[in-house]
Amino acid sequence: MRIAYLLQTTELSGGVQVALVQAEALARRGHRVTVVSPDSPPSWFSLSRARFERSAFSDSAALAEAEIRVATFWTTVAAALSRASGPVFHLCQGYEGGFRFYADRRAEIEAAYRSPTRKLAVSATLAARLDALGFGPAENVGQAFDPDGFRPGEPRDPEVPVILVTGPYDADVKGVDVALAGLALWRDRGGKFRLRRVATTPAAPAEKSSGLVDEYHRAVPPARMPWVYRSCDLFLGAFRAEEGFGLPTLEALASGLACLLSETPGNLEIAGEDGAVFFSDGNAESLAGSLPRALSPETRRLARSRGPAIAARFSPAGVAERLERAFARAGAPVR
Helix, strand or coil: CEEEEECCCCCCHHHHHHHHHHHHHHHHHCCEEEECCCCCCCCCCCCCCEEEEEEEECHCHHHCCCCHHHHHHHHHHHHHHHCCCCEEEEEEEECCHHCCHHHHHHHHHHHHHHHCCCCECCCHHHHHHHHCCCCCCCCECCCCCCCCCCCCCCCCCCCEEEEEECCCCCCCCHHHHHHHHHHHHHHHCCCCEEEHHHHHECCHHHCCCCCCCCEEEEEEHHHHHHHHHCCCCCCEEEECCCCCCCHHHHHHHCCCEEEEEECHHHHHHHHCCCCEEECCCCCHHHHHHHHHHHCCHHHHHHHHHHHHHHCCCCHHHHHHHHHHHHHHHCCCCCC
16 A cells, blocks of 8 residues: 655654654555655654655645555644545544643634544544544554563662653643642652653743752653663653543553553553552542552562563554554555
8 A cells, every 4th residue: 555644743752653653564564655744854763664755745746646645633634635536544642622732723623623534543542532522433543652672670679769750741631730739749748759750842830840850851862761761660640531642651561660640541441450550530639649559569560560561462563454454444455
């Protein structure tokens, strides 16, 4: 198949990374896959099988000849549909219309989701949400996670544990504000920790003034992230229910890192009931009360054995197979 993925930007982000991993996985199965973007090639991700074309979507040779087009964000849906001669898919990694961050553009987002594309979701939870909102049918193809480099490090037992929180503070679906509130409560009760923050954006004023953040790392290259996880003692994922799929959770699990997660359908789908310690979504008090168990030696020991096995279920090859079937059902030629 001749497949084209449309990327509005190639800036470092989990959403862009997922699209690139999908493109590579399909190319490894013999398809001619091109990532098309008006932006420059991503310096932080190496495409070895898929091609990259820097072009305006309206001028793209790869889009003109594509048998399958995949919009990777709501802003690329219109371009994917324009003059398309074959099936057009919309890869959904979260419903942006539910984000406060995009509240002023909700009408545009809803229009994009109502467009005549075939929806691909990265989780069953998200597929069900899109169906319930009337934007379906949405097909769950699963999350494509490349575990290369992610593995448990040497066991750690520091006197002061290092807690990792990822994601931009201003992206409300990441729940960073909830994480900080819970950590503040625990510190007031005598809890000791060092907080390491990783995000693609600068630190927000609220977290700078919180007095909680010991380290802030901006735009860490993906090749360095395995080290970040192995040098921590707990991953705290306070993602809200609107988050489509918490990719950092998979990275933490693959690294054998204990996880404290918000009890949302998405997090339960990723980790299962036994893969993490959970707290009530959005509840800082519940988070603080769950920290001692999440940091216990037993929880951390179990995470080293359970986590990598859980993460291994989300293979790019399996996603590529499901994508192939979805493309074929839409009438794409199978070669």
